[in-house]
Structures are given as structure tokens and as C-alpha cells.
Amino acid sequence: MKTLIYIALIAGIVSIESVLLPHVSLWQVKPDLGFVAVCLIGLFGGELEGLLVGLALGWAMSLFSAQDVLSAAIMKGCIGFIAGLAGRQVAYLTPPLLVVGLFTVSCLLGLMTPVILRLSAQQNVWWALWSVVLPQAALDALIGGAVYWLISRYLSLDQWVSEYRI
Amino acid sequence: MRMVNFRLSYNARRVAFALAVILVLSFLLLPTQLQTVFQAVGSPFGWIISWPLQAVAGIHDRIAGVWDHYVALQGVEEDNRQLRRELDLLKEQNGQLRESAAATERLATLLEFKQQALPTLIAAQVIGRDTGNWYKTIILNKGTSDGLQSDQGVVTPAGVVGRIVKTTSSTSVVLLLTDPNNAIAGLIQRTRDEGIVGGTTHGTAQLKYIPLLSDARPGDRVVTSGLVGGFPRGLSIGTITRIDKEDEALFQSAELVPEVDPNHVEEVLVILPTSFPTEGERLKAPKIKR
Numbered sequence: 246m247k248t249l250i251y252i253a254l255i256a257g258i259v260s261i262e263s264v265l266l267p268h269v270s271l272w273q274v275k276p277d278l279g280f281v282a283v284c285l286i287g288l289f290g291g292e293l294e295g296l297l298v299g300l301a302l303g304w305a306m307s308l309f310s311a312q313d314v315l316s317a318a319i320m321k322g323c324i325g326f327i328a329g330l331a332g333r334q335v336a337y338l339t340p341p342l343l344v345v346g347l348f349t350v351s352c353l354l355g356l357m358t359p360v361i362l363r364l365s366a367q368q369n370v371w372w373a374l375w376s377v378v379l380p381q382a383a384l385d386a387l388i389g390g391a392v393y394w395l396i397s398r399y400l401s402l403d404q405w406v407s408e409y410r411i
Numbered sequence: 412m413r414m415v416n417f418r419l420s421y422n423a424r425r426v427a428f429a430l431a432v433i434l435v436l437s438f439l440l441l442p443t444q445l446q447t448v449f450q451a452v453g454s455p456f457g458w459i460i461s462w463p464l465q466a467v468a469g470i471h472d473r474i475a476g477v478w479d480h481y482v483a484l485q486g487v488e489e490d491n492r493q494l495r496r497e498l499d500l501l502k503e504q505n506g507q508l509r510e511s512a513a514a515t516e517r518l519a520t521l522l523e524f525k526q527q528a529l530p531t532l533i534a535a536q537v538i539g540r541d542t543g544n545w546y547k548t549i550i551l552n553k554g555t556s557d558g559l560q561s562d563q564g565v566v567t568p569a570g571v572v573g574r575i576v577k578t579t580s581s582t583s584v585v586l587l588l589t590d591p592n593n594a595i596a597g598l599i600q601r602t603r604d605e606g607i608v609g610g611t612t613h614g615t616a617q618l619k620y621i622p623l624l625s626d627a628r629p630g631d632r633v634v635t636s637g638l639v640g641g642f643p644r645g646l647s648i649g650t651i652t653r654i655d656k657e658d659e660a661l662f663q664s665a666e667l668v669p670e671v672d673p674n675h676v677e678e679v680l681v682i683l684p685t686s687f688p689t690e691g692e693r694l695k696a697p698k699i700k701r
Contacts, residue, residue, distance in 0.1 A: 256460050260467040263539030263550055273614075274544050293427040300434075308457040309464070309539065311546035311576050311586050319434050326431050362545060365591035367612045376612065377544050 251286075251298055255305050258282055263309050274377055276384035277351070279306050283321050284347060284389060285396075287328025288338075295325025316361055320354065340397070344390035351382035454555070457579030464582070465552060468538035499569035502670065503647065506570075509600060510634060510645035532566075532680040533557060535583070547590040547610065548576070549676060551583040559583045562641055564682040570647030570670030571595065571635060572679050583681075587673045588648065589614050597648050598636035599627050605636050608648055608667065616649055621663040627654060633667055640684065 258278045266275040279302045287295020303321030307314045331346070332338075355378030359368050479488050535557075539550040553559055555578050565572045565585045573593060577584040586593050589610040597608035597618050604625040606618040618633055631651045637644030649667035656663045 256463045259460050259542060260464045260539075262542045263464065264467045264471050267540045277543065279542070291427075292424065293430075296427055296430055296434075304453055305456060305460055306542040308453050308460070308577070308579055309550050309582065309584060310542045311548045311584055311590070311592070312543055314453060317543075322434055323431070326427065329427070358545060364545060365609075367591045368545070372612055381544055 251301070254282065255298075255302050258302065259305050259309055262306065271380045271384055272376070274380040274384070276388050277381060278388070279303070279321060280324060280351060280354070281347065281385055281389040281392065283325040284328040284350070285392065287325040288332035290329070291332070292326050292329030295327075295329040296322050297325075299323070299325030312362060320358075320361065324350070324354065338393075340390045340394045343393050344386045347389040348382045348386035351385045352378055355381060454579045457554075458581050461552075461554075461579065461581045464550070465538055468552075496568070499567065503568045503570070506600075506632065506634060506647045507645055509632075513600065513603075531683045533559065533683065534678060534680055535559075535565075536678055537676055538582070541584075546592065547587040547614075547673065549573075549585050549587065549673070549679075551575075551585060551679065551681070552581070553681070554578045554581045554583050556580045558683065559681055560684065563684055564635075564641035564646075565679050566642075566646055566682065567671050567676060567679055570649070571642065572671050572673060572676055574641055575681065585679070588616055588669055588671070589673055595642065595648070596636040596639040597633045598644075599625070599651070600632045600634050602627050602631065605638070606662075606664075608633065611666075616667040616669050618651070618665045618667055619662065621665060623656075623661070623663060625663060627651060627663070627665060629653060631665075633665075642682065 262275070262278050266278070269275065283295060283299040283302055286298050290298070299321035300318045303318035304314060306312075306321070307317035310317070327350075335342075355373060356370060358364075358378075359370060359373045533553065535551040535553040537549045538552045541548040541550075549572075551559070551565075559575060559578055561575055561578060563575045565575060571588055573585045573587040573590070574595065575583050576586045587610065588595065588608065591610045591612055593608075593610050595608045596605065598605050599618070599621070602625050604621050604627060606620045608616055608618050610616050621627055629651050633648045633651065635642040635644060635646040635648060647670045649669040651665045652668050653666040654663060655665065
């Protein structure tokens, strides 16, 4: 059941990311829903779940992007794994703290991306920072915070985490 | 919100760490050729995901269609679209006629031309855009099952759109002309100087490696040179708006405005790879007059 939910989530995220989000982009930069989803899944589901869903989601997203399969899957998988580790160490998680955390991690990943993907010479770190990384991190953090606020408001997270976390 | 410290079962944690280590090692050590294996394995996965993708794209198109036709300017939008199509066709015809005239003038006295075959084209619809922010791509609703492959050229009647870089059985990813990672062989129509056309981070295109002695100037049209696969000779790429000539540089470069606005492309044509003659095939050996 959980696997089916994750497959549906992956299919939904890929569809929304490629069709609808270009219309709500900020300076032609759209939020990375996959990043937000993997972070939240890792945070609440644990390292293994974050890693596996991250791998699958990264792979699926790479099929509809020019990004190569390996780097996309590995980046998302590592994010899920790190989110799982972080979630285990955090005693109190509030929406503002999550927003700051998502913003920071998204910035770090965004700054590493031009190097990892071996983009063209024009797409250097400074260009990336101002044109892609900061707007995307801001959007990721806002969306992640909003989703977390909605989940925590309507679901009993402590109970859910204690029952389902691997 | 309180987060509880949970104990991860020993086996699950061990599996997670083992997977993480394998991932990092594979990222560092696996050869690039394995990309194709991963891509092939992912093709059925992509086929499954392409259904919801196309469904969302269909809903999006319907909503956009209703908005365009009934809410925004009603009939005017359709007239405008029709006129734009006609203008694109006329531009394309004009470009081809210019190219034909130039080629005829240069070669008529030397060669007997073989009739240039029109390339076979497959029509496809744009159903989405890149899932990330680092590449400028569009997603087409046709893939390997329709005969599409990597490196095939993608055009509209107005000109070049880009090149296919990835396919699944039912979808294809096209790297746009305006992406800085793209490279297409181009030719300045008036001066016959060749160069490489790539995108810029500003969303325009540039023609690089123009010879220093070239007298290219703003307003010159750039077309495909046909030297590299994917595109036949003479397809419109863009118009030069600025020439950049740096001191002590070995080449000039030029900024282009692409003929096709990639942000508003809805339908495209994909050029099949073996459907147009190469330069060698097109130019037969000259006949010796006796």
C-alpha cells in the first residue's frame, strides 16, 4: 500500500513539476517539489525510506529532464538519507525551523549542482546563486513549510511517525 | 511539534548505510556508458509516468484553451494565431528560397544538382517542460515507439527549436536552442561564414567561432549549415542583433534572436535522421564536359 502511494506521489510530482509549475515560476525558476517531498519523507519515514524514495523520484524526474540519470537519482537519494538522519536528531521541529532547514539545504545542493552536472562555462557558481539557487531555495522552503504546517495541523505526526517510521 | 527519538532497527540502518555507500561509490566509479543502461531500464517506468503526465497536460491544455478562446479576447486570439502560422510559413519559405538562390548562384556552373529531398518529419505535441531548473528543455508526447531517437533535430515551420537528448518509449526530451549546453552548426546566410550556435543564460542564442575577417553585421540571418547530423542545411535559426569582437580574440561571436520563441512552442516537427541527404550525397561529382 505504501509503495503504491509512493508511486502515485512520484507520478503526481513529475506531472505537476513539468506541466503546471512553469506557470507559477519566480523569475523563471520553479520550486523543486521532489526535493521538498524527499526531505519530508526522509524526515518522517527514516533514512531508508528517504533514500529509496529519493532514488526512485530522482530517476523518474531525470527521465523528463536533460539531467543524467545517475546524478539525479543519487542527489535525491542522498537528500532523503540526510533528511532521515537529521530527523532522528531533532527534538523539536517547528514550521519556521523546517523552512530555515530546507532553505539552507536547498542552497547547498544548488551551489553544488553546477559542479556535479558539469554545466556550461556560462553557468558558473555566481550565476547559479543569483539566478537559480536563491529563488528556488526560497520557494522550496515556503512550500515545504506550508505542507508541513498543513500536515501537522490535520495529522497526529508523533503517532504517525512512531507507527510507520522504519 | 515534538519529534520523538526513535530507534532504527539495526538491519534497516545497515541496509540504508550500505545503499548510501554503494551510491556514492557508483557515482564516483561507474562509467558514463552505464547511463544508457539506466536509461533503458527506466524507459518502461517513464512510459507509466507519461500517462499521468499526459493527463495533466491534457487538462492544462483544455483549461488554457478555454481561457484563450472564450475569456481572453475571444475571436481575436484565433485570428492572431492563424496569422502567426501564415507568417511563420512565409518566413520559412523565404529562408529556403534565399538559401536555394544562394546555393544555385554558387554552384550552378560547377555542379549538376540532385534534387534536394525534403526531410521526413514527425509531428509531436509539447506536453511539458524540464522537471528541474538547470536545463531548458521541452517534453514531447512521442518517443522511441514513434521512431524518435536522441540527436534528432526538432523544428517548427519558423525554424530550429532544439535537439532530442533523451527518449522513453512514449516521450522525448528536447534540449532547446537557447540552452547554454546546446551546440548546433550554423551558417551566416549572407557571408557564408560558419560557426557554432549555442544558448545563453539570458535565454537568447549566440553564434560562436565566427572568423575574424567576417563582415557579419546585425540583421544577418543565421541558418543551419548541415555539417553536423540532425538538421539539413538551410533551416532558420535566428537573426544577429549584436557582434562581439574582443581584442586579441581568435574569433568573433554574435548574439542572436532565435526565430522560434521556445516559451510558446506548442507543436513541433522532428526530423528523421536518415531522411535527408548528407552534403556528400547531395553534391554529386561534377560531370566532365566533352
